[in-house]
Amino acid sequence: MKRPFAELWGTGSYTPKRVMTNDEFSTILDTSDQWIRERTGIRERRVAGPDESNACMAKAAAEQVLKDTGLTPLDLDALIVATCSPDRLLPSQACDLQALLGAKRAAAFDVQAACTGFLYALSVAEGMVAADQAQHVLVVATEKLTTIMDWSDRTTAVLFGDGAGATIVRRSPSDRGILSRYLKSDGTLAELLYRPGGGAAHPPDERLLKDHSYFIKMAGREVFKAAVLSMADACDQALQQAGLTGADIDLLIPHQANIRIIEATAKHAGLPMDKVYVNVDRFGNTSAASVAIALDEAVRCGRLQPGMKVMFCAFGAGFTWASMVVQW
Numbered sequence: 001m002k003r004p005f006a007e008l009w010g011t012g013s014y015t016p017k018r019v020m021t022n023d024e025f026s027t028i029l030d031t032s033d034q035w036i037r038e039r040t041g042i043r044e045r046r047v048a049g050p051d052e053s054n055a056c057m058a059k060a061a062a063e064q065v066l067k068d069t070g071l072t073p074l075d076l077d078a079l080i081v082a083t084c085s086p087d088r089l090l091p092s093q094a095c096d097l098q099a100l101l102g103a104k105r106a107a108a109f110d111v112q113a114a115c116t117g118f119l120y121a122l123s124v125a126e127g128m129v130a131a132d133q134a135q136h137v138l139v140v141a142t143e144k145l146t147t148i149m150d151w152s153d154r155t156t157a158v159l160f161g162d163g164a165g166a167t168i169v170r171r172s173p174s175d176r177g178i179l180s181r182y183l184k185s186d187g188t189l190a191e192l193l194y195r196p197g198g199g200a201a202h203p204p205d206e207r208l209l210k211d212h213s214y215f216i217k218m219a220g221r222e223v224f225k226a227a228v229l230s231m232a233d234a235c236d237q238a239l240q241q242a243g244l245t246g247a248d249i250d251l252l253i254p255h256q257a258n259i260r261i262i263e264a265t266a267k268h269a270g271l272p273m274d275k276v277y278v279n280v281d282r283f284g285n286t287s288a289a290s291v292a293i294a295l296d297e298a299v300r301c302g303r304l305q306p307g308m309k310v311m312f313c314a315f316g317a318g319f320t321w322a323s324m325v326v327q328w
């Protein structure tokens with residue numbers, strides 16, 4: 001096995017204070033706790049308030065990483081934010097975070113790969129470290145999806161939640177680090193999961209507000225099928241590249257969209273569910289932030305221990321899918 005070039009160093013996360021249960025949704029939509037739990041595994045999600053912007057959530061997650069690692073904002077050479085629900089469309093979310101942190105020496109930019117964004121951003125960060133472009137790259141994934149979902153659409157509204165997670169990528173001084181990574185997309189399937197309006201093709205106007213085209217639209221059943229296939233492909237590719245099999249993996253941290261997709265992915269990779277980190281029940285689908293929040297939780301509760309091999313995999317709009325095996 002090749003020695004890893006870059007490692008993930010320190011973790012952090014922030015989830016909003018407000019917890020919204022399935023029962024609360026059943027008071028505003030034609031849905032039920034039973035339907036949501038049985039079809040998705042979600043029991044509750046976090047909803048960010050007006051004072052919990054992406055910038056604030058990302059800053060809170062980043063500050064935990066800085067505390068973990070002993071770095072200061074001035075030690076950061078680059079700052080990458082993965083998000084599909086930025087506070088504003090210009091400038092990047094990363095530049096707003098840079099200003100809040102006072103990371104004056106860093107280059108800052110966003111990566112938009114929807115739910116796969118954190119893994120794409122980690123891979124870009126690894127490349128920057130490998131090219132000697134940066135020593136310390138802060139990677140933050142943050143989402144405020146509850147502001148871009150249609151609260152009147154039961155087929156999407158019950159699925160999403162808000163939050164942020166973070167880590168630093170640096171050159172590995174040991175055997176710890178990224179053993180393999182895999183990124184893939186299929187842009188021909190974009191319209192199965194997208195926001196039709198609000199961009200340059202359909203700029204904001206009165207029609208946009210009335211037809212709800214500003215919000216996330218999803219063909220759930222089709223996306224589900226593609227997600228199961230793509231997550232399986234992602235696991236296969238990352239394992240193959242690392243020269244490993246599912247039996248070598250100590251913990252799988254998959255994108256948390258639906259417990260049934262997670263179970264199918266674990267089964268495909270040959271992993272029992274006790275080797276899979278699940279928090280979709282408490283946070284719902286937080287898109288790019290999903291794997292990042294789960295990673296921080298897994299570290300903080302002791303599920304992910306030094307010496308373990310962890311595999312990440314994710315799937316999202318685009319379609320995009322990705323995976324990574326990391327020696328922790």
Ligand code: UT7
Binds near residue numbers: 115193221224
């Ligand atoms: O983050 C990455 C991208 N996203 C995903 O990976 C999500 C992928 N998709 C899914 O997780 C699932 O497809 C959903 C959870 C979105 C839907 O579950 P499903 O088992 O595929 O249900 P369905 O869309 O086939 O709908 C079954 C029924 C429909 O009623 P009819 O036509 O059978 O009468 C829906 O109208 O369930 C109905 N339904 C609901 N009922 C109660 C849809 N949403 C709800 C709801 N409450 N919230």
